[in-house]
Amino acid sequence: MRDQLRVLRHATAAAWVQYSAYHTWRTWAFTWLSRLLIQACFYALIGRMLGSADQVEFLLIGNVVAVMAIDATVVVLLTVTERHLGTLALMVAAPASHLVTYLGRGLPNLASGIAASTIAFLALPPLFDVPVPWPQALVVPLMIAVVGASCYCYGACVASLVLGFPSARWVALNLSYLTLMTFCGVNVPISFWPDWLGALTSVLPMAHGLGAIRAFLDGGTWSAVLGGLGLEVCVGAAWFAVAAYGFRRMVAKGRADGTIEFGV
Amino acid sequence: MRLFLTGLRVQFEVMRRQPDHLLTLCTLPFTAVILLSVVLHSARPDLVVNAFLAPALMGLWGFATGSAVEVVTGDNWSGTLEPGMAAPGALHPVYLGRIAAVMGLGVIPLGETWLLGGVLFGVTPTIHHPWVFWAAMAASVFAMTGTSLLMAAALLLSRNGGIYQNFLSFPIYVLSGVMVPVSYLPEPLRPFSHLVFLSWAADLMRDSASPGPVSAVGWRLLAVVVLGVVGLVAGRLLLAAVLRRARELGTVRYA
Numbered sequence: 266m267r268d269q270l271r272v273l274r275h276a277t278a279a280a281w282v283q284y285s286a287y288h289t290w291r292t293w294a295f296t297w298l299s300r301l302l303i304q305a306c307f308y309a310l311i312g313r314m315l316g317s318a319d320q321v322e323f324l325l326i327g328n329v330v331a332v333m334a335i336d337a338t339v340v341v342l343l344t345v346t347e348r349h350l351g352t353l354a355l356m357v358a359a360p361a362s363h364l365v366t367y368l369g370r371g372l373p374n375l376a377s378g379i380a381a382s383t384i385a386f387l388a389l390p391p392l393f394d395v396p397v398p399w400p401q402a403l404v405v406p407l408m409i410a411v412v413g414a415s416c417y418c419y420g421a422c423v424a425s426l427v428l429g430f431p432s433a434r435w436v437a438l439n440l441s442y443l444t445l446m447t448f449c450g451v452n453v454p455i456s457f458w459p460d461w462l463g464a465l466t467s468v469l470p471m472a473h474g475l476g477a478i479r480a481f482l483d484g485g486t487w488s489a490v491l492g493g494l495g496l497e498v499c500v501g502a503a504w505f506a507v508a509a510y511g512f513r514r515m516v517a518k519g520r521a522d523g524t525i526e527f528g529v
Numbered sequence: 530m531r532l533f534l535t536g537l538r539v540q541f542e543v544m545r546r547q548p549d550h551l552l553t554l555c556t557l558p559f560t561a562v563i564l565l566s567v568v569l570h571s572a573r574p575d576l577v578v579n580a581f582l583a584p585a586l587m588g589l590w591g592f593a594t595g596s597a598v599e600v601v602t603g604d605n606w607s608g609t610l611e612p613g614m615a616a617p618g619a620l621h622p623v624y625l626g627r628i629a630a631v632m633g634l635g636v637i638p639l640g641e642t643w644l645l646g647g648v649l650f651g652v653t654p655t656i657h658h659p660w661v662f663w664a665a666m667a668a669s670v671f672a673m674t675g676t677s678l679l680m681a682a683a684l685l686l687s688r689n690g691g692i693y694q695n696f697l698s699f700p701i702y703v704l705s706g707v708m709v710p711v712s713y714l715p716e717p718l719r720p721f722s723h724l725v726f727l728s729w730a731a732d733l734m735r736d737s738a739s740p741g742p743v744s745a746v747g748w749r750l751l752a753v754v755v756l757g758v759v760g761l762v763a764g765r766l767l768l769a770a771v772l773r774r775a776r777e778l779g780t781v782r783y784a
Contacts, residue, residue: 287689296696304699310709311564314579315571324567436555443559452563453570 272361276369280343284373293377301332301381302389308452309393322395326482327451329385330475333413334442336378338420340371341438345424345431354525357516367512368421368505379406379413397482405478411494412474415501416445419470422504425511445471450479470504473497532618536626540600544630550599553591554637560584561642564708565650578654578738581642583708586727586734587698588638589669590707593677594697597631600624601681601768602690611781614772621765625678632674636666654738661746662737665730668750672726672757678764685771707731726756 288297305328312321344367347353356363383406390397420441427437445451448458449471455463466472477493480486519525544550561584568576601624604610613620647653656662680697684690702708704718705727711719722728729752736743775781 288692292689292692296692300696300699303703307699307703307708308567310703310713311567314576314709314713315568315573317571320567320571435552439552439556440559443556447559447563447566453566457566457570 268361269365272365273369276366277372280370281373283343284377288377297377298381298384301335302385304332305329305385305389306392309389309395313393318394321393323454323479324452325389325393325395326479327475328446329389330382330409330412330478331442331446331449331451331471332385333378333382333409334416334445334471336374336381337371337413337416338423338438338441339374340417340420341424341427341441342434343370343374343424344421345427345434348428349431351526353516353519357520357525363516364509364512367424368508371417371420375413375417378416379410382406382409382413398484402482405481408474408478408481408490408494411497411501412471412478415470415474415497415504416442418501418505418508419445421508422511425508425515428511428515445469450475467496468500468503470497470500473500530622532622533626533629536623536628537630538626539623540627540630543627544596544634550596550631551634553588553595554634554641557584557588557591557638557641558645560587561645562649565646565652569650569652574652577646577652578735579708581646581654582731582734582738583702584642585639586669586705586707586731587702588641589632589635589673590698590701590727591638592631592635593673594680594694597628597674597677598681598684598690598694600627600631601678602684602694605685614776614781620772621678621768624681624768625674625761625765628677628681629674632670632677635670635673639666656738657740658737658743661743662734664746664750665733665737665753668753668757669726669730672730672753672760675757675759675761675764676726677760679760679767680764682764682768682771685768701725701727704728705731710735723752724756726753726760729753729756 305325308328309321309325312318312324347367347370352366353363356366386397386402386405386409389395420438423437423441427434448462449455449466449469451471455466455472455476458466473493474497477490477497480493481490516525561580564580564583565577568574568580601610604613613623643653684693687693703714704722705711705725706714706722707727710732711722711728714722729749733743733746733749733753
């Protein structure tokens with residue numbers, strides 16, 4: 266276990282070097298963060314156009330949490346890049362598992378998404394007169410982190426499927442987070458959709474966690490909030506297990522048919 | 530003109546071989562479903578037209594900031610810009626032709642949104658002034674072509690243009706009022722909206738769907754076209770300046 270954590274630390278450090286080569290803190294703040302903040306504002310403005318304070322609150326809170334899913338699912342692109350770098354052969358030969366490296370590939374992006382959502386949660390509600398119960402709401406960033414982890418596991422699972430079709434990575438990334446933003450209660454309640462679609466969202470990340478955050482902000486009971494977060498953790502764990510199986514299968518298949526390439 | 534047509538042909542061939550260029554067509558239905566679901570859930574049929582036009586215009590912009598800009602930045606990244614610079618023909622008409630090919634596909638999101646609205650939600654807005662609507666759409670495609678050239682040239686100035694490419698989406702959608710009219714924006718932001726051609730086009734297209742007469746159609750269309758021409762001329766000058774600067778500084782690589 267300790268060895269695996271050490272590999273994870275090195276993998277995350279390598280991913281961070283790559284991330285920081287792409288973004289400086291200035292470009293992150295002035296281009297990426299500001300774009301995500303404005304994206305949440307775009308939907309909150311729709312609520313204002315609808316002339317309903319409840320709609321403003323629903324759309325703002327939903328999108329403040331949902332923008333994190335974009336960063337969380339970027340792991341789809343990063344794992345394909347890792348495979349393209351040709352490091353898999355070395356990882357297969359090494360005593361540590363390749364799973365840790367692949368599953369940890371997008372952790373800096375996940376951190377970026379959680380940070381962006383947290384900043385959006387702190388900064389935007391006052392601009393749209395959305396009431397937030399301070400100081401109790403200080404636990405909301407922790408709930409955002411739980412939803413983020415779940416979305417990340419879902420992204421990793423999609424990544425394990427896309428590794429065999431690298432040219433589909435951009436489409437897969439976009440469809441992954443847009444599915445969550447469209448159907449998981451971000452912009453309209455899940456009850457708006459047909460029953461079968463609503464049932465489908467219960468196995469997707471975001472739906473339970475976002476519901477828990479809304480319940481908390483509306484003064485719901487702790488049992489309802491913790492129940493929602495618990496379900497979110499379970500959904501994330503299930504996606505994680507499928508992702509791990511997918512990455513294992515990739516190596517097993519590569520060993521069998523000799524498609525694990527060394528070098529680019 | 531020959532170089533422009535060559536650019537058109539090359540780009541159609543590239544898009545046929547690389548479906549990634551059509552990513553916007555895959556993502557746009559989700560935007561359309563989100564916006565339509567929001568207005569229908571709120572029982573605001575008067576805003577259905579906004580929810581139809583916004584994805585269409587966002588799709589047009591998405592093609593511009595995605596595929597159209599990458600026509601130039603992608604060449605720079607892959608090292609094919611340099612042989613182009615060494616060729617006897619001018620580069621601008623070729624790139625303009627390639628960008629025009631991408632923007633020609635920019636009308637597809639409009640049909641896609643109409644189809645989705647009808648099939649999934651059983652609603653389609655009535656366009657009471659179709660000529661105004663289509664004239665605004667055509668002017669938008671033209672203006673988008675010019676604006677794309679300007680954005681592509683500007684992004685060549687950065688080593689990491691992708692960062693700015695990501696930024697150029699929702700800030701423009703908010704500023705141009707594609708979904709929420711500019712009157713809902715804070716007062717200090719509103720004057721800047723007039724500098725974005727999409728704000729004129731979105732207003733005009735929304736008005737074309739209302740039964741009353743559309744005021745000042747000519748002037749408003751002219752505003753879209755003039756902003757497009759400004760983008761086109763500025764893009765051409767900036768692209769020439771960027772390429773000249775690369776030659777002067779000796780940063781043209783051979784890959």
